[in-house]
Structures are given as structure tokens and as C-alpha cells.
Amino acid sequence: MSGEVMAIDPQELRRVMGHFATGVTVVTTRDSEGRPNGLTANAFMSLSLSPPLALISVDKGATCYSCFQLNNSFTVNFLSEGQEEVSRRFATKGADKFADLKWHPGENGAAIIDGAIGCIECRIAQCYDGGDHTIVVGEITRACASGGRPLLFFQGKYRSLPS
Numbered sequence: 837m838s839g840e841v842m843a844i845d846p847q848e849l850r851r852v853m854g855h856f857a858t859g860v861t862v863v864t865t866r867d868s869e870g871r872p873n874g875l876t877a878n879a880f881m882s883l884s885l886s887p888p889l890a891l892i893s894v895d896k897g898a899t900c901y902s903c904f905q906l907n908n909s910f911t912v913n914f915l916s917e918g919q920e921e922v923s924r925r926f927a928t929k930g931a932d933k934f935a936d937l938k939w940h941p942g943e944n945g946a947a948i949i950d951g952a953i954g955c956i957e958c959r960i961a962q963c964y965d966g967g968d969h970t971i972v973v974g975e976i977t978r979a980c981a982s983g984g985r986p987l988l989f990f991q992g993k994y995r996s997l998p999s
């Protein structure tokens with residue numbers, strides 16, 4: 837091994853990463869004027885039970901990026917298999933993401949989306965640089981799950997669990 841770092845083609849890397857199956861979340865937050873905002877995200881993980889922590893990874897180029905500041909709040913909504921349209925909407929830059937969407941504010945003020953199978957409410961505790969993304973660690977202040985079937989994402993396509 838020469839120790840040289842191989843250049844990896846970003847499109848090829850995206851294709852390979854697409855072989856890792858995930859659920860789909862919509863992460864909601866509020867801007868500095870209290871307006872709801874959010875984005876579709878599958879870079880989410882449960883990080884720690886004690887203390888209760890979770891992390892997400894947010895593209896530095898996202899329009900809603902500036903909402904992810906220390907001490908601000910966010911909520912991770914776990915989408916159900918019928919919510920593909922919600923996922924597409926929150927993955928579309930410039931979309932009117934909350935138009936005709938049924939939601940209510942959680943205890944932290946960020947949106948809880950009707951029909952999601954679970955959600956966690958967080959307060960932003962730490963942010964770490966992650967290349968073109970920022971790793972955002974949230975302290976979980978509330979968690980709930982109603983059950984149901986999840987929306988999945990694999991090889992660039994939405995999927996459901998086999999029945």
C-alpha cells in the first residue's frame with residue numbers, strides 16, 4: 837500500500853451507499869422567526885440510551901441548514917409506508933413543504949407529522965464537521981411510537997416491508 841488516498845467518484849459512492857437499506861425520516865425544525873422547516877433524511881441513528889442521544893447529518897447546502905444551531909430543536913419523524921409523497925416533498929428544494937400537510941407542534945415546537953409511525957424530539961447538543969455535511973447530535977427530550985409499517989429506501993427507490 838502506498839498510503840495514497842484513492843479518489844472515489846461521488847456518483848459511484850452514492851450508488852454503493854444506496855445498497856445500505858434504511859428507513860426514511862422527515863426532520864423538522866424552526867427558523868429564527870419560528871417558522872416550520874424541515875428536510876427528508878435517512879442519515880439518522882440512535883446514538884446513546886443514557887444519556888439519550890440521536891444524530892442526524894445535514895447537508896451544508898440545504899436551505900434549512902441555518903436552523904440547525906446549538907440549543908435549537910428538531911424532531912425526527914419516522915415515515916410510514918404511505919408517506920412517500922411526504923418524503924418527496926421534503927426532499928424538494930423550494931417546495932412549500934407544509935402546504936396542506938397535517939401536523940402539530942410537539943413540546944419542543946418542531947412539527948410532528950400526522951401518520952408518522954414514531955418520532956423523537958431533540959434539543960441540539962453538539963455539532964461536528966462532516967465534510968460537506970454537519971453531524972448534528974440531539975439530546976432526546978421526548979419519544980413516542982404509534983406503530984405501523986415503515987417507509988424504506990434502498991438503491992434509490994422507496995420500498996415497503998414484504999407483507
Ligand SMILES: Cc1cc2nc3c(=O)[nH]c(=O)nc-3n(C[C@H](O)[C@H](O)[C@H](O)COP(=O)(O)O)c2cc1C
Nearest residue numbers: 875876877878879893894895898899900927928929
Ligand atoms: C431518501 C432521502 C434521504 C435523504 N437524506 C438526507 C440526509 O440524511 N441529510 C441531508 O442533508 N439531505 C438528505 N436528503 C436530501 C434532502 O432531503 C434534500 O436535499 C432537501 O431538499 C434539503 O433541504 P432544503 O430543501 O432545505 O434544501 C435525502 C433525500 C432523500 C430522498
